Amino acid sequence: xxxxxxxxxxxxxxxxxxxxxxxxxxxxxxxxxxxxxxxxxxxxxxxxxxxxxxxxxxxxxxxxxxxxxxxxxxxxxxxxxxxxxxxxxxxxxxxxxxxxxxxxxxxxxxxxxxxxxxxxxxxxxxxxxxxxxxxxxxxxxxxxxxxxxxxxxxxxxxxxxxxxxxxxxxxxxxxxxxxxxxxxxxxxxxxxxxxxxxxxxxxxxxxxxxxxxxxxxxxxxxxxxxxxxxxxxxxxxxxxxxxxxxxxxxxxxxxxxxxxxxxxxxxxxxxxxxxxxxxxxxxxxxxxxxxxxxxxxxxxxxxxxxxxxxxxxxxxxxxxxxxxxxxxxxxxxxxxxxxxxxxxxxxxxxxxxxxxxxxxxxxxxxxxxxxxxxxxxxxxxxxxxxxxxxxxxxxxxxxxxxxxxxxxxxxxxxxxxxxxxxxxxxxxxxxxxxxxxxxxxxxxxxxxxxxxxxxxxxxxxxx
Numbered sequence: 001x002x003x004x005x006x007x008x009x010x011x012x013x014x015x016x017x018x019x020x021x022x023x024x025x026x027x028x029x030x031x032x033x034x035x036x037x038x039x040x041x042x043x044x045x046x047x048x049x050x051x052x053x054x055x056x057x058x059x060x061x062x063x064x065x066x067x068x069x070x071x072x073x074x075x076x077x078x079x080x081x082x083x084x085x086x087x088x089x090x091x092x093x094x095x096x097x098x099x100x101x102x103x104x105x106x107x108x109x110x111x112x113x114x115x116x117x118x119x120x121x122x123x124x125x126x127x128x129x130x131x132x133x134x135x136x137x138x139x140x141x142x143x144x145x146x147x148x149x150x151x152x153x154x155x156x157x158x159x160x161x162x163x164x165x166x167x168x169x170x171x172x173x174x175x176x177x178x179x180x181x182x183x184x185x186x187x188x189x190x191x192x193x194x195x196x197x198x199x200x201x202x203x204x205x206x207x208x209x210x211x212x213x214x215x216x217x218x219x220x221x222x223x224x225x226x227x228x229x230x231x232x233x234x235x236x237x238x239x240x241x242x243x244x245x246x247x248x249x250x251x252x253x254x255x256x257x258x259x260x261x262x263x264x265x266x267x268x269x270x271x272x273x274x275x276x277x278x279x280x281x282x283x284x285x286x287x288x289x290x291x292x293x294x295x296x297x298x299x300x301x302x303x304x305x306x307x308x309x310x311x312x313x314x315x316x317x318x319x320x321x322x323x324x325x326x327x328x329x330x331x332x333x334x335x336x337x338x339x340x341x342x343x344x345x346x347x348x349x350x351x352x353x354x355x356x357x358x359x360x361x362x363x364x365x366x367x368x369x370x371x372x373x374x375x376x377x378x379x380x381x382x383x384x385x386x387x388x389x390x391x392x393x394x395x396x397x398x399x400x401x402x403x404x405x406x407x408x409x410x411x412x413x414x415x416x417x418x419x420x421x422x423x424x425x426x427x428x429x430x431x432x433x434x435x436x437x438x439x440x441x442x443x444x445x446x447x448x449x450x451x452x453x454x455x456x457x458x459x460x461x462x463x
Contacts, residue, residue: 002040003149003157003199005033010144011041015118018142020089023108023119028146029285029314030229031222033199034122037146038094046118047090050082054100068107071114092118099123105138112140124229145285147361148197148315151189151454157202160188171455185451186432190339193350196317197357198222212335219321226286233280240265240277248287248311249323252349256370256379259309271307278309288312288356290366296386296397296420300367310368312356319353347404352384355402355430355453359385362457369399369416381416389425389460396425398460403431410445417444428456 007026014024026034035051042049052061064077078093079086086093093111095104098121111119121141149157155164167185170177177185194212195205200222201215208214230241243264251259259278261269271278282289292308293300313319321329328334338347356366366385373380385400397420401413408431417424427445430453448456 001157003033003153003202005037005153006150007144007146008037008041011037011120012045014142014144015045018118020115020118021112022140022142023112023121023138025121025141025143026146027143027285029148030124030225031198031200032146032148034146035094035096036199038096038120038122041120042092042094046092047087048084049092049094050078050084050086051094051096052078052082052104053096054104055097057101062101065101065103065107068110071110071116075116086117088116092120094120094122096122097124109138109140112138145363147285148317148357149199149202150197150361151192151358151451154192154195154197154202155188158188158191158206163188167451168455171452171459177449182449186449187339189449189451193316193354194320194335194338196315196320198315198317201317213329215317216321216326216329219318220326223318223322229284229286237277237280240274241280244274244277244281244311245286246322248313249319249349251311252319252353253323253346256382257310257349257352259311271309275306278311281311286314288314288360288366290356290368290385293367293369293386296367296369296399297423298388298395300386300388301365304367308370310356310366312353312360312366314357314360316350316354316357320350323349348402351404351430351432351450352402354450355385355400358453358457359387362454362461364457371415371419379412381412381419383413383416387460395423397423398425398428400428400430403429406431406433413445 011024014022018024026038028034039051042051054061058081060077060081064074064081067073067077075086095101098105100123105121108119108121111117152164155161163181163185166181167177176182191210195201195215196219198219201218204218205211205215226245227242230238230245232238233241244259247259247264250263251257254260261271261274278289281287288311290310290312292305294303294305297303313322324334359366364387368385369381369383370379371381372378382401383399384402387398387400389396389398399413399416401408401410408429410429413427413429417427424444429445429447430450431447432449433447
C-alpha cells in the first residue's frame with residue numbers, strides 16, 4: 001500500500017489552474033517523498049511523461065540543453081533518449097535533482113512559454129537555494145512546500161482512516177472521544193512521535209510489523225544525508241550549522257528549550273554571528289525555527305527577538321533518533337518503555353516539537369513568549385506558541401501551552417492573559433489527558449489532546 005499524500009491534490013490544482021502557463025517547483029527537505037508523489041502524479045494524470053534525474057542523466061541529455069533556441073530539436077533529443085513519445089498538452093516532463101543542473105531551471109522560462117508540455121521541478125531545497133548565483137530564476141514557477149507525512153497520513157497508512165475521520169468530526173462537533181478511542185488515538189499519536197513522518201521510515205515500520213528499530217535505521221540514514229548537506233554548505237559557516245544541528249536535542253531538553261550559544265561556542269556566542277546559520281537550517285526545512293515575540297500584537301514578526309530562538313526538528317521521529325545513540329536503541333526495549341510510559345525522560349520536548357511541526361506544516365511561522373521576573377530571578381511567563389485569528393480589525397492572540405503530563409499548572413498562562421487581556425482570544429492547552437477532561441472550558445481555556453491539533457489548525461484557517 002502506498003502512502004496517500006495530501007499534497008497530491010495541490011498538484012491536481014496546479015495542473016488545472018496553470019494550464020501550462022507555469023511550472024511547478026516542489027520545495028521540501030530531503031527524503032520526504034517529493035519524487036515519489038511527482039512520479040505517481042505523472043503516471044495517473046498524463047498520457048506520457050519523462051523523468052529526467054540529473055544525478056544519472058546521460059551526456060546526451062545535458063547536451064540537449066544547447067538547443068533551447070530550437071525547441072523542436074530539444075524535445076526530439078529528450079524523447080529519443082528516453083524512448084518516450086510526447087503529446088502536446090498531454091505530457092509531463094519532470095526535472096529531478098535539478099540542483100545538479102541549474103541550467104535546466106533557467107530553461108523553464110522558455111519551456112513554459114512554448115506551452116507544449118507541463119513541467120515539475122524537484123530538488124534538494126538546500127542546494128536549490130545555493131546553486132542559483134549564475135542563473136536567472138524563472139518567474140514562470142509556482143512553488144509549493146512539501147512536509148513529512150502528517151498525522152492524518154500516518155493514521156491512514158496504518159489503516160486507521162476511519163478513526164481519523166471520527167477525530168475530525170468529533171472536533172467539529174466539539175465532542176470528546178470515548179475512553180477507549182481516546183486511548184487508541186493517544187497510542188497511535190505516541191507511535192507517530194517515535195516513528196515520525198519520513199516516508200522511508202514509515203514504510204519500513206509498517207512492512208516490518210510495526211518494528212521501531214527498522215524505522216530507526218531509515219531515520220539514521222536520513223540524518224546522515226542531512227549532515228552531508230550541511231558539510232556542503234558555504235565553508236564560512238558550515239561548522240556552525242553543524243554545531244547548531246547536533247545540539248538541537250540538548251537545547252530542547254532544557255526547561256526553556258531555547259538555543260544557548262555558550263553551550264556550543266564559548267568564545268563567539270553572539271546571535272548576530274549566527275543569523276545566517278539559523279536561517280540556513282530554517283530555510284532548508286530540516287528544522288522549524290521559533291522566535292520570541294516581545295509584544296504579541298498584529299504582526300508577530302514586527303517585534304521578533306532574534307536573540308531568543310528555539311530550533312525544532314522538521315520531523316519529530318528524526319528528533320528522537322538524533323537524541324538517542326544507535327547503541328541505546330539496538331532493541332525495542334527503549335521504545336517499549338516509552339510507549340508504556342515507564343521511561344523517565346523529557347517527553348515534553350517530543351510533544352512540543354510535534355506541535356511545532358504541525359503548526360509549521362499549516363503554513364504558519366513559529367513564535368513564543370517569555371517574561372523574566374527580576375525579583376524571582378526566573379521566567380514567570382512561558383507561552384510555547386502564539387497563533388492569531390481574525391484580520392487586523394478583529395485580531396486576537398491565541399496562546400498555546402504544550403503539556404506532556406496529565407498534571408499541569410495554568411499559572412503562566414493566566415498571568416499572560418491578565419497582561420494582554422484585550423488582545424487575547426481563546427487560550428489552548430495541548431495535553432494527553434483522558435476524554436473526560438478534553439474540551440474543558442475554564443476561563444476561556446480549551447484543553448485539547450494532541451491528536452485534535454490538526455483539526456484545530458484547519459478550522460482556524462477557515463475562520
